[in-house]
Amino acid sequence: MTRKHERQAAILELVASHVVSSQEELRQLLLSRGMDVTQATLSRDLRDLHLARVSETGGARYVLPESLAADDAKPLLANLLPQLFARVDGVGELIVLHTVASGAQPIAEAIDQEEFAEVLGTIAGDDTILIVTRSVEARLALTGRLRTLAGAR
16 A cells, blocks of 8 residues: 555545544644655545535544435435535636535536436535536526525525
8 A cells, every 4th residue: 555545545544533623633643653644645634535524513524425414315416515515606607616625526426417407517616616507597507406406595
């Protein structure tokens, strides 16, 4: 196992077993295991692992997007969107959905899994998703649906 794989396995284990609210806290936990990493390396690892920082009643913490989908009765998008959504806007047939840091990939995947008739495709960055819809009417309908799922007005 390479150092990167060992470090990323340790990160997953630490996030699963601790409430980790910041990169510095995670860096200190790794240091206690003999893994001295830079903030830049840690940021890359968090992005590679698709870890998302979500707000909770007690503060923010890092989680795997799959852990937000624990309620199997709800589709993945309905579980993820309220946790990771920031805002949404659009023009013409295009929607730009903003998420919390590292939230775009899991949301885009969930949108793709929904197979909405209005959606032609998605492109995701770190915290922004471009959604291409079939028409202006489709954009308006989907934007409303996304806001409702996110609990936004």
